[in-house]
Amino acid sequence: MADITFSSEDEEFFGKVGGFGVPKFDAVMGGGVPRGFMIVAFTQTGSGSELFAKQFTSPAEEPENTILISTNEAQQEIIRVYEKYGWPLDIGVRTVGEEYNASVLERDLLASRYRLEGFQLPDIQRLAQTRFVDTENRDFLTEVTNEVMALDPYFRAVVDSMDFFVQREDPSRVISMMRMLQAHTQMVRGLLLVTISSDGLPPGLRQEVAGIADMVLEFKVRTIGTDFETSMTVTKFRNAPENLRILVFRVTPEECITPETVERIA
Amino acid sequence: MMPSSVYTRDRCVTGIHGLDEILRGGIPYGSTVLAAGTCGSGKTTLAMEFLVRGALAGEACAHFTATEPSVKLLENIRQYSFFDMNMVDTGLINVFDVDVLYSWLGLDKATFDLDDVHALIKAIVDIVNTIGVTRLVIDSVTTLCYKIKSEQLIRDFLFTLGKKLATLGCTTVLISEITSATENAHWSSFGVEEAIADGIIVMGDVERMGHLLRFLQVVKMRGTPHSRAKHSIELTQLGVMLTPMLKWGAVSDQKTRWGA
Numbered sequence: 001m002a003d004i005t006f007s008s009e010d011e012e013f014f015g016k017v018g019g020f021g022v023p024k025f026d027a028v029m030g031g032g033v034p035r036g037f038m039i040v041a042f043t044q045t046g047s048g049s050e051l052f053a054k055q056f057t058s059p060a061e062e063p064e065n066t067i068l069i070s071t072n073e074a075q076q077e078i079i080r081v082y083e084k085y086g087w088p089l090d091i092g093v094r095t096v097g098e099e100y101n102a103s104v105l106e107r108d109l110l111a112s113r114y115r116l117e118g119f120q121l122p123d124i125q126r127l128a129q130t131r132f133v134d135t136e137n138r139d140f141l142t143e144v145t146n147e148v149m150a151l152d153p154y155f156r157a158v159v160d161s162m163d164f165f166v167q168r169e170d171p172s173r174v175i176s177m178m179r180m181l182q183a184h185t186q187m188v189r190g191l192l193l194v195t196i197s198s199d200g201l202p203p204g205l206r207q208e209v210a211g212i213a214d215m216v217l218e219f220k221v222r223t224i225g226t227d228f229e230t231s232m233t234v235t236k237f238r239n240a241p242e243n244l245r246i247l248v249f250r251v252t253p254e255e256c257i258t259p260e261t262v263e264r265i266a
Numbered sequence: 267m268m269p270s271s272v273y274t275r276d277r278c279v280t281g282i283h284g285l286d287e288i289l290r291g292g293i294p295y296g297s298t299v300l301a302a303g304t305c306g307s308g309k310t311t312l313a314m315e316f317l318v319r320g321a322l323a324g325e326a327c328a329h330f331t332a333t334e335p336s337v338k339l340l341e342n343i344r345q346y347s348f349f350d351m352n353m354v355d356t357g358l359i360n361v362f363d364v365d366v367l368y369s370w371l372g373l374d375k376a377t378f379d380l381d382d383v384h385a386l387i388k389a390i391v392d393i394v395n396t397i398g399v400t401r402l403v404i405d406s407v408t409t410l411c412y413k414i415k416s417e418q419l420i421r422d423f424l425f426t427l428g429k430k431l432a433t434l435g436c437t438t439v440l441i442s443e444i445t446s447a448t449e450n451a452h453w454s455s456f457g458v459e460e461a462i463a464d465g466i467i468v469m470g471d472v473e474r475m476g477h478l479l480r481f482l483q484v485v486k487m488r489g490t491p492h493s494r495a496k497h498s499i500e501l502t503q504l505g506v507m508l509t510p511m512l513k514w515g516a517v518s519d520q521k522t523r524w525g526a
Contacts, residue, residue: 111372118392128360133369
């Protein structure tokens with residue numbers, strides 16, 4: 001890989017750490033997340049990780065070098081959340097789930113229709129005139145990897161969530177992709193947040209993913225009486241174990257995710 | 267008492283020079299005929315001419331190509347003067363790429379299960395029924411059956427397909443790729459096609475005086491008397507020409523008057 005030189009202006013502008021998008025969290029973590037870190041967030045359903053993923057893009061130091069790659073949500077839903085909290089709308093947003101629905105599921109649906117209902121005359125006429133198979137078998141894992149790898153120094157990116165790829169691809173490919181992303185993030189001093197559901201994740205894969213990450217967060221939700229308590233636990237912080245914390249948080253209309261209590265892990 | 271007249275089945279006149287004479291008038295309507303041949307023996311040309319002759323008589327024809335892209339097939343067949351591209355353009359001959367059909371049906375996978383086989387049969391039958399196809403060629407049934415792993419399923423596939431096409435009055439030629447056309451050879455790749463087909467036409471080569479001569483032999487044809495002699499095939503500009511093959515020198519390792 002070619003050496004990258006960073007201008008002193010950039011170094012001064014971006015600093016050694018970048019914000020999480022959650023000021024109170026930044027304060028607890030010594031100012032933010034070190035540039036070049038890949039953060040992996042293991043999540044539970046309903047634990048607020050999707051919101052955190054979007055909030056992480058909100059500092060958007062360079063909107064054109066900031067991207068949110070969502071595999072579950074639609075563009076409209078994402079825009080609505082950004083508008084609600086007043087986050088920048090000029091960042092890059094890619095909705096892989098929507099793309100998948102458009103290209104793969106629509107084709108599957110059509111195939112089911114042909115199989116169930118059969119061909120009508122216009123279908124047959126079109127079939128007789130179609131000489132080549134539409135071979136656009138999209139490799140979303142490679143596409144997403146390339147998209148992040150193409151980002152410039154000091155980028156900020158979120159992949160929410162890796163479940164989409166874990167469920168469809170060979171785990172070894174997913175791990176390779178994450179290693180490449182981690183190396184790129186480190187090399188160009190980017191900030192990358194990757195979320196992955198902890199429900200049903202094989203322990204070996206989880207261990208490997210955690211090993212690649214520079215920082216590991218665990219999002220959890222539990223019920224207390226008739227209430228829910230959401231928390232995030234910092235279980236790994238490369239070279240700064242003093243940052244390991246349990247943070248109980250709530251969602252406010254002004255600040256979105258906001259830590260309420262912070263507990264140091266002994 | 268006067269003898270009752272002998273019942274004869276209606277024929278699909280192939281229009282191929284010499285073949286209708288061998289079959290005493292043509293292929294009985296609705297038959298499924300296995301055209302089994304070695305590579306380069308003229309199977310595709312024979313099948314295409316079968317369709318063209320039908321199209322010239324105003325019949326709707328269909329060709330499913332699995333061994334070569336339709337673009338290439340049509341380019342190759344254009345060299346024959348009997349073929350006119352207008353027949354394809356006007357829908358008299360409908361050429362379907364099997365890989366496109368697979369893709370449309372979600373069958374782009376390594377092996378087919380029972381549901382997949384039924385989907386394939388339904389698609390072919392739909393096409394035949396909707397556009398009123400009376401002549402159909404599948405080139406080749408060997409390639410189609412490669413994806414069906416069970417012999418029983420291959421048997422069901424061919425039997426059901428043949429039965430449904432016969433009901434629709436469609437005469438079908440299933441091309442089968444074989445590696446040898448000698449007396450001891452199988453006439454199909456999977457061994458079940460030949461048992462299910464109503465007719466078997468074998469095509470191959472014989473070596474004579476250092477030359478490979480193409481031959482055709484009708485081994486079986488239900489519903490009609492026919493010659494079982496070997497006939498030599500010539501692929502000419504005008505189409506396939508069949509002429510009786512002289513007995514001498516038909517097989518290279520037999521002593522002949524010429525070779526002795």
